[in-house]
Amino acid sequence: MMAIPPKPWPTGIAEQCEPLVRRVLAPNPSPYTYTGTQTYIVGAGPDVAVIDPGPAEEAHISAILDAVGDATITAIMCTHTHRDHSPAAAPLAEKTGAPVVGCAPLVIETDLPRSDEAFDQTYDPDRVMEDGEQMTGTGWTLTAIHTPGHTSNHICFALEESGALFTGDHVMGWSTSVVIPPDGDMGDYMKSLERLQARDDSIYYSAHGEPITKPKQLVRGMIGHRRQRENQILRLLGEQARPTPDFIPEMYKGLDPKLHKAAEMSVTAHLIDLERRGLVGRSDDIWQTI
Structure with missing residues (x-):
């Protein structure tokens, strides 16, 4: 686990990661989110997708809309439903008319002590993406890769045009993922890591931390x-x-x-x-x- 870097952080600023990818950092730093949740905007043309819209904080939603500008959001995509990832999906959809797609809804009732973000009980997707299913736009294609373990409904999204993989919390750029029973499952988590290890993605963009430029090496180390x-x-x-x-x-x-x-x-x-x-x-x- 890396130490949280000193401020200032680029909160609310659209940063260009590669021609088809920008990220906007949410204002929700914590010992479990690093400097905050990173929302990704995919696409450079008239239509874009938003991955992991983050917490339902007006400042963050406004920052996403500012980054999108005149483009149309054609999909709001969530990797999983911890409350630092999906709550902004509903208000963003209301403002833009974009459908919410991606992971399945999930609500966990448990008396176990929780150290991760609680689950988002408001998440109500227009469509749950099957493993291998794709969303497409002008110049971009995102493929759903099911990666249960951190949560049972966790999925990643592969950007076919560049070889990038949006890994949510399954593989992060600052720490190993927390696996919390009863929903989190270590056996599933290991199988999902092995699945990613067998792929040839060129870079990972996680929801927390810097881009992972040697993904196979990192995943091998995590296993x-x-x-x-x-x-x-x-x-x-x-x-x-x-x-x-x-x-x-x-x-x-x-x-x-x-x-x-x-x-x-x-x-x-x-x-x-x-x-x-x-x-x-x-x-x-x-x-x-x-």
Whole structure:
């Protein structure tokens, strides 16, 4: 995880990433969003798509509309429905008449402690995109790539003309993704990483952090990191059975206390995956090897 850089940040400013891609940073920095959520505008002609419109903050919606200018928004596309990604979809659609397309709606009811953004219960897409389905405009084509794991409804969008992939929170430019049960699933997350590893995308644009210019190298490292975490868990359980909180001091030395719950949820996701694979079990809140 990278430290949040000092201000000023380019909040509300349209930055050109490549000929078909601009990004606008939302004013929602936090320990879980880095400097904020990045909304992407795809297209250089009379029509554009908006990816991950972000939080429903008027200043951010106005910044998106200013960046779009005289172009027509023909699609508002969401990678998933955490509240830092999709709430602006509805007001932006109301202002522009553009359809909301992309991931499926999802509402999670849980008493588990949450360390990530809550789910957006207002998200109501006009169309849910199937895996491999495309949205097209003047000079651009976006293909939906289903990547469940961070959330069960997470998808990425591939820009066919340039080889770019919009990765939402599945792969980020500043930190590994948090996988929080019961909706977040580590087994699915690993399969989705392996799916991206098999692709030949040239660059990733994530919702948080800088562009990823060596995507295969990063994804390979992320897969290795998760396998290392699995091995840590199995080693610690080999020493003694323990509840989930007891893993954190050993596995995340020096971690900011504000992030302990996030780490605990990540370890829980690993434990559930290992349990499904028959490698660990539990009695009440105590985990042990089998």
